[in-house]
Amino acid sequence: MLTTHKHIHATVTGWTPETWRSCTALHQPTYPCPTEHRQALQTLARRPALVCADKILQLKVLIAQAQDGERFILQGGDCAESFDQCSSKAVTQQIKVLQQMAQILMQRLHMPVVCLGRLAGQYAKPRSSGSETQGQKTLPVYRGDIVNGSAFTHEERRADPQRLLQAHAHCASTLGFVRALYETGVDDLLKPAHWATEWINALPEREDFHRTVQDVQHSSHFMASLAGSDADKFLHRETFFSHEALLLDYEHGLTRQVPGFDGWFNLSTHFPWIGKRTAELDGAHVEYCRGIRNPLGVKVGAEVTPEALLALINRLNPHNEPGRLTLIHRMGAEHLREKLPALLNAVHRSGAKVLWLCDPMHGNTETLACGTKTRRFEQIMTEIEEAFSVHREHGTRLGGLHLELTGDDVTECLGGARNLQPDDLSRRYLSKVDPRLNYEQSLELALRVAHLEHAPR
Template sequence: MPASADAAWAPDSWRSRPALQLPHYPDAEALASAQDELRNLPPLVTSWEILALKRQLAEAQAGERFVLQGGDCAESFAECNSSVISNRLKVLLQMSLVLVHGLKLPVVRVGRFAGQYAKPRSADTETIDGVTLPCYRGDMVNAPAFTEAARIPDPRRMVRAHARSAMTMNFVRALIDGGFADLHHPEYWDLAWVGHAPLAHEYQRMVGAIGDAVRFMETLAGGQVHNINRVDFYTSHEALLLPYEETQTRQVPRQHGWFNLSTHYPWIGMRTAALEGAHLEYFRGIRNPIAVKVGPSVAPDQLLRLIDVLNPDDEPGRLAFIHRMSAGSIASKLPPLLDAVKRDGRRILWICDPMHGNTESTSNGYKTRRFDNIRSELEQAFDLHAAAGTRLGGVHLELTGENVTECLGGARELTELDLKRAYRTTVDPRLNYEQALEIAMLIVRKRGQIAG
């Protein structure tokens, strides 16, 4: 039986386990009041959308689809506006267009947004000029300003996060239902860079080829091809703040068990994946497809125990491992994990996150990532999966549709001097739209090399 049918599991049973990376709310009554309000708000997603995504992820496990998961490292309340949301959607659509054209596979599009308002941190506090305050844990918890008042965890922020997630989802759905993703007009997805970027010609060639293919199919069919004017789009976030996730975990008519209705695809971060921890206890009981971030410190036995807890019935599409090793350690750390899972016969969707293991600080104090390291980890991941007889089924990226300069290198060869020009992230550095599209083209070339 699934854990959700187990009488020992409930949406709040995580409270009996050690909980990491959760803030301390000084006002217990305010926290309870915010949670009561959240429990009565409408859900953000539906159970049938969640189950549809699970079926698509099962197909990705079987090599019949490829998963593109991307978005901001941490959303901010201030950037919940139409321009930021539509540009984020544009770059993901552009990337998926490149992948569909090059891989000849359907793409599962998963946005890292509409809920990515909380972030784990490596330390509970930070010190500036001799002053020590609680660290910033995302807009769902506190504010980034370095003041005592701003850094106090405020439970009302969970309600604000829910509202902004709803606004984001509403706008994304309206864009897609209104034909924003229509393959007849991929030129609508263009951002300002397309006319002059180094990759513009190659991208425009793909757009032209897809347009020709669509017109050819419609000529043969004698009319418009069904559903070519819209795409499926799903949301994901790290389900870190368990007091919030608990309020969004509900039963629905004509379905057994419990669903987290704040997102289609929640994941567990590397810092909260303890086997006896609160986050695993929570995740084992929900019916959503789920993912776990896997770092270089994870041992094969630990990985197999994670599977035992989170997917004891070996359900297709249920569990993904998102490996994030670093370009320097993936060659030694990933193969033992692949071999253990393959030897045990477990059904796992493998996804590569080439971002988080490659974070560094520059001499002028910026937190950044080098495009060459991101590319190297991703290329090595394809090679290592091919050598192990497993399949890399997707990629997980922190990116934005804005013209930021946060990651070094790429087609424009950004340097440390460029970082100060448009460094806007409040937490981790993101690929800009141009670097993100370059990654999509790299995936196509690498998959082609392996297949050839």
């Protein structure tokens, strides 16, 4: 039984679902035909909601418990979802890797782990430039499947408002399949036959890691036997959904009032977050998000000052509601120890109720000489280790991780147990934007975090 927190709700001063339109909205596409765009938005506004208000508020309770040190959050999934990867196999792989990682973490951290997928809506991406040049041709940049196509042609790179409706349909399909997967039970994904662990033999910690996986499998079998047909409910093996609230037209189209509930909800996802590039205090994204009742995330980069962060916290959570606000620091292994302490100290002194997550991916992205973007597993782990250590030193708590990963056998990040090298990346580099940890690297990360000296117990 979940311990409920009182949900604080007060009128949000001067806010309506439209007020963001009077603010500067960065990283929005320009549609060539305003009439076609308007018609697509009108259709989207009539489409069914994708998630429900009670689950949104349930997640807020779980995040509040994580703030109190009673749970750990595992947020992970694709950098940018693709329409053509919306399949039962791909979605099952994502749920499997998240659930297996969660079970590993639970086994060693001795607390429930909440799975928060970057799934069923992560179709838009901010880009550093509005255009891309190949040879003598310059075209609009790829902004994610919800906006345009990745192929380098005039037709594909045209911002197409019909993609808003296609994104809704693909999200609905993904959510429907995940619900069906949970109805039939995901316990099967935790059986030994579904764990690929031979890669562990290449590691010096192989005995400890194999023992942890075996303990997870034995515990899962034992608990499932006790719970019977209600194993997933009994063990709270549920996946909530999240995406960056970047494309405001889409988020607005699914912002609704719900009978029996006060206020407005973004019913496209349980947990929207504001990216580092759109977190301006007076910007449209902050203005939109301050008025919805969903729990919110905000990415926090190394350039953020304590004063700016406190102002943002006050804007997004003026009533200091438990579970409302999650701060996702993304500093890079090189800068975290220098930049994070001042933020931790300022927030702690303010008394703000926040959950801290570590995003060790975005601050450690690099481009090789050949032009391929990648990340190094060792750098990712270094940032995680430093984050746990710095939080402990400053009397705060790291309550979770935010990862870009896939359950597929891709070759996009260097290192890990297989020691992937630059020449390996071309074998199976499938991401359209940023590199993701593959299945083995994801499990290795979970095992390493579970065995960290400074991880919460």
